[in-house]
Amino acid sequence: MKLQSLHIQNIRGAPKLDLTFNGKNKVIFGDNGSGKSTIVEALDLLLTGEIRRFKGKGTGNLSKNRHGVHLTSTIEDAVVSATFDVDGENIEIIRKLNGELEINVPEDHQIYELLKHAENGSHMLSRKEVLSFIHAIPSTRSKDIQNLLNLKIIEDNREELVRIKNHYKNEKENREGDKNREINRLTGLLELDKYSDDLLLDKVNFYRDILEAEEIDKADSDLIQIDIDFSTISANIKLDFQIYAPFFDKLLSEESYEIISNFNTILESIEQLKGKDSILKHTNKMDLVETGLSLVTEDSTECPLCGKSWEDNLLEYLKKRKAELQEINKDVKALDQVVKQVYQKLDNMISDVNEILKLSKIKQLEFEFDPISNYNEQLEAYRDKFQNLENFLSTEVDDPDQILNQLPVDKLEKLKEYAAEQLPELDEPQKALNMLSEIKSRFVNYQDRQKDHRIAQKKHKLMKDLYAAFVTAKDKEFDALFSSIAGRFSDFYNQLHQGHEDNFDAELKSTDASIEFEVSYLDQGKFPPNAIHSEGHQDSMGVSLFLALNEYLNQGKIDFVILDDVVHSVDRNHRKNLCKLLKQEFPDTQFIITTHDQLWAQQLQKHGVITSKHDQIQLYDWELGSGPKISFNRHFWDDVDDYLNQNKINEAAAKLRRGLEQFFFEVGEQLAIKVRLNSDARWSLGELYFNSYSKLRSTLMKAKKSANSWDRSELEQEIEDLLDELKEKYTNTQAEYWTVNLNVHYNPWADFTLKELRETKEAFEEICPYFECKDCNSSLYISTVEFEEQNLRCKCGKTNYNLIKKPN
Amino acid sequence: MTYIEDIYESIIKKTLNELEKKGYESNELLESIAEGLLTDKFNNEDYIKNIIENFVQGTEA
Numbered sequence: 001m002k003l004q005s006l007h008i009q010n011i012r013g014a015p016k017l018d019l020t021f022n023g024k025n026k027v028i029f030g031d032n033g034s035g036k037s038t039i040v041e042a043l044d045l046l047l048t049g050e051i052r053r054f055k056g057k058g059t060g061n062l063s064k065n066r067h068g069v070h071l072t073s074t075i076e077d078a079v080v081s082a083t084f085d086v087d088g089e090n091i092e093i094i095r096k097l098n099g100e101l102e103i104n105v106p107e108d109h110q111i112y113e114l115l116k117h118a119e120n121g122s123h124m125l126s127r128k129e130v131l132s133f134i135h136a137i138p139s140t141r142s143k144d145i146q147n148l149l150n151l152k153i154i155e156d157n158r159e160e161l162v163r164i165k166n167h168y169k170n171e172k173e174n175r176e177g178d179k180n181r182e183i184n185r186l187t188g189l190l191e192l193d194k195y196s197d198d199l200l201l202d203k204v205n206f207y208r209d210i211l212e213a214e215e216i217d218k219a220d221s222d223l224i225q226i227d228i229d230f231s232t233i234s235a236n237i238k239l240d241f242q243i244y245a246p247f248f249d250k251l252l253s254e255e256s257y258e259i260i261s262n263f264n265t266i267l268e269s270i271e272q273l274k275g276k277d278s279i280l281k282h283t284n285k286m287d288l289v290e291t292g293l294s295l296v297t298e299d300s301t302e303c304p305l306c307g308k309s310w311e312d313n314l315l316e317y318l319k320k321r322k323a324e325l326q327e328i329n330k331d332v333k334a335l336d337q338v339v340k341q342v343y344q345k346l347d348n349m350i351s352d353v354n355e356i357l358k359l360s361k362i363k364q365l366e367f368e369f370d371p372i373s374n375y376n377e378q379l380e381a382y383r384d385k386f387q388n389l390e391n392f393l394s395t396e397v398d399d400p401d402q403i404l405n406q407l408p409v410d411k412l413e414k415l416k417e418y419a420a421e422q423l424p425e426l427d428e429p430q431k432a433l434n435m436l437s438e439i440k441s442r443f444v445n446y447q448d449r450q451k452d453h454r455i456a457q458k459k460h461k462l463m464k465d466l467y468a469a470f471v472t473a474k475d476k477e478f479d480a481l482f483s484s485i486a487g488r489f490s491d492f493y494n495q496l497h498q499g500h501e502d503n504f505d506a507e508l509k510s511t512d513a514s515i516e517f518e519v520s521y522l523d524q525g526k527f528p529p530n531a532i533h534s535e536g537h538q539d540s541m542g543v544s545l546f547l548a549l550n551e552y553l554n555q556g557k558i559d560f561v562i563l564d565d566v567v568h569s570v571d572r573n574h575r576k577n578l579c580k581l582l583k584q585e586f587p588d589t590q591f592i593i594t595t596h597d598q599l600w601a602q603q604l605q606k607h608g609v610i611t612s613k614h615d616q617i618q619l620y621d622w623e624l625g626s627g628p629k630i631s632f633n634r635h636f637w638d639d640v641d642d643y644l645n646q647n648k649i650n651e652a653a654a655k656l657r658r659g660l661e662q663f664f665f666e667v668g669e670q671l672a673i674k675v676r677l678n679s680d681a682r683w684s685l686g687e688l689y690f691n692s693y694s695k696l697r698s699t700l701m702k703a704k705k706s707a708n709s710w711d712r713s714e715l716e717q718e719i720e721d722l723l724d725e726l727k728e729k730y731t732n733t734q735a736e737y738w739t740v741n742l743n744v745h746y747n748p749w750a751d752f753t754l755k756e757l758r759e760t761k762e763a764f765e766e767i768c769p770y771f772e773c774k775d776c777n778s779s780l781y782i783s784t785v786e787f788e789e790q791n792l793r794c795k796c797g798k799t800n801y802n803l804i805k806k807p808n
Numbered sequence: 809m810t811y812i813e814d815i816y817e818s819i820i821k822k823t824l825n826e827l828e829k830k831g832y833e834s835n836e837l838l839e840s841i842a843e844g845l846l847t848d849k850f851n852n853e854d855y856i857k858n859i860i861e862n863f864v865q866g867t868e869a
Contacts, residue, residue, distance in 0.1 A: 473822030
């Protein structure tokens with residue numbers, strides 16, 4: 001699938017734009033704001049129906065439909081269309097800004113599958129993605145890479161499983177709470193400290209004995225009232241005070257005050273563990289140490305986090321630290337248990353109060369229940385602070401004695417006395433029958449809640465096992481996938497950084513929701529990609545990782561890749577290696593490369609990624625009404641002229657200097673001149689220009705001597721004339737050179753006139769052609785054999801001066 | 809078969825193997841999970857809950 005032509009109408013910065021690609025690689029360059037992004041975004045829209053700029057983090061107030069349309073147009077008129085070559089067949093794809101797609105081919109045509117494939121976005125890399133691959137935290141990187149790999153559905157599954165696992169965990173804890181509450185209701189009624197079947201049977205048989213029924217030997221709800229004659233006893237459980245009495249006794253006993261001693265234990269533990277904050281940070285510390293352990297080796301001499309040097313054995317230290325933290329972990333877990341115990345005790349108290357509050361439903365009891373129910377609400381709020389350790393540590397928690405002291409003891413005592421008086425006197429058989437009925441009812445409830453809890457435990461366990469199985473399976477699969485990508489990533493990176501990091505290799509590892517990514521550095525171990533390497537190396541890594549992913553994903557389906565300003569921090573030599581890589585590893589892929597750097601555009605041509613100057617598309621002079629102007633072979637002289645005609649002196653001088661820098665860098669490289677870098681690691685135009693001129697001049701003089709030795713007087717004269725012209729042109733430029741000197745920015749512009757700058761431009765415009773072939777416009781270069789200069793020539797061969805003298 | 813389908817099928821097989829290793833031998837459970845994984849149903853909370861509930865209810869019966 002290769003791009004043949006593109007038509008943009010009313011999208012972003014282009015009211016109308018037509019470009020021809022013919023399936024070839026193209027570089028689109030231009031200054032900032034010249035319209036490059038419009039082309040990239042239009043292609044993005046065409047292939048995916050979306051524009052990335054308006055998606056993702058920080059784009060909440062942006063929308064494709066509102067902000068993707070050209071400012072002077074409406075969404076209805078915003079459309080991008082393109083013709084693609086799909087296996088020799090030209091297919092036109094039309095996409096409206098609203099995402100609507102129009103393709104005039106049958107529904108089963110492969111183009112639909114290709115467009116579906118394109119939705120993962122693996123055809124496009126921008127600087128934003130480079131940064132996100134390299135700088136992202138593992139979980140974010142995981143999402144980005146999984147999106148690109150079209151594996152989002154697997155991550156969606158995992159997230160869904162986590163949600164359901166948490167649902168069942170909560171359900172299990174809630175059912176456990178329900179069960180404990182029923183145990184409390186049952187043991188409270190039976191006045192037992194704890195529940196057991198034997199203790200229950202003792203109580204049941206005690207009441208059965210009063211009713212002259214036989215003893216039973218099994219805790220079974222169906223047996224509790226078996227063989228009891230109901231015909232002679234009438235009873236009403238609700239009006240039986242003995243059902244309520246044990247809960248008054250429990251609440252008014254010292255038992256409730258055990259919470260205070262538990263609370264003191266909690267406070268002591270917190271003190272021993274150096275405070276609430278320290279415990280809250282404990283988990284993070286453990287995570288940090290474990291991450292540290294995965295990053296350092298026996299030989300590590302510096303901290304992977306802060307980069308400071310470490311004299312002792314860092315690995316040993318981290319192991320020791322982990323052991324210490326594991327010890328603390330035991331204490332933290334013990335503390336968690338005590339907090340849960342307090343929660344349970346408070347929950348039991350609330351349940352006890354609720355048992356008593358059932359009296360409020362009895363009509364004949366006229367009593368002010370509000371203080372008791374208000375206290376229960378207060379108790380519930382206090383209990384919730386003990387729900388888990390994190391909750392307890394994150395909130396202010398009053399001492400329990402403050403809460404317990406507010407227990408409305410007088411009210412409870414009065415109510416107990418009042419209810420005992422008001423409720424009817426019952427004889428012993430009546431009481432025994434009521435008790436057996438209530439025991440049976442509560443025992444049934446307890447068994448039901450116990451069953452619910454058991455089922456909830458099973459569900460939670462199954463869900464936990466299913467999640468663990470899924471994650472283990474996913475990690476195994478992803479690790480295999482990533483290891484194949486990591487291999488290609490390392491290959492590509494090694495090609496980009498030949499000679500510097502020959503043994504570079506990378507590791508991508510799937511862990512639960514994250515993707516860990518580490519790269520080697522000069523045999524010093526593995527580090528996160530943004531830890532040690534320079535910004536330029538990180539850019540190379542981003543590009544390498546993208547290309548590895550792209551290769552894996554596309555498998556020849558979409559041989560079309562957009563590289564949007566991705567070599568921002570990569571230097572010239574490594575860019576050259578990238579050119580080689582693109583040519584060698586992706587010979588069948590069509591690259592659309594955008595840049596603001598004309599030098600990179602020229603490099604792409606020089607190293608054969610694009611084959612002619614016509615494959616350089618320059619955008620310039622963007623205006624709202626007309627969009628960008630396009631030139632397929634525009635020279636920087638035209639740009640300078642444009643600025644001069646508009647009286648933009650600063651822009652014209654800057655463009656002229658930058659253009660000359662690029663021109664003479666290219667010339668200097670062809671003539672193999674040596675240029676010193678200045679303190680900013682840049683070369684100065686003055687040095688580039690002077691050395692290029694000197695080298696051309698000395699080479700022409702060598703050619704003249706050679707011509708003389710071969711008795712080629714006409715050629716000797718031609719070169720003599722050329723040397724004279726060259727000298728004159730050089731002298732002219734020297735007179736005007738100050739205007740484009742790098743330091744000119746620091747001079748007052750008032751000293752500088754339009755006329756002077758135009759004269760400078762003309763002087764350089766006259767000398768530059770002497771460094772190029774008049775026919776093919778390629779820079780002159782010196783061919784060598786075994787380090788001996790042979791010819792001064794051009795690519796087409798029409799300029800060709802022999803440099804070897806006739807042997808004597 | 810696309811690479812994503814390959815990966816997905818492999819994850820399904822491995823998930824079922826892992827569950828079998830943990831002692832889950834119910835064909836019905838494993839088939840339901842496999843079916844869920846093979847379709848968008850696995851991204852549906854109710855579907856997964858249904859699998860879990862049915863299996864646990866089965867063990868209680």
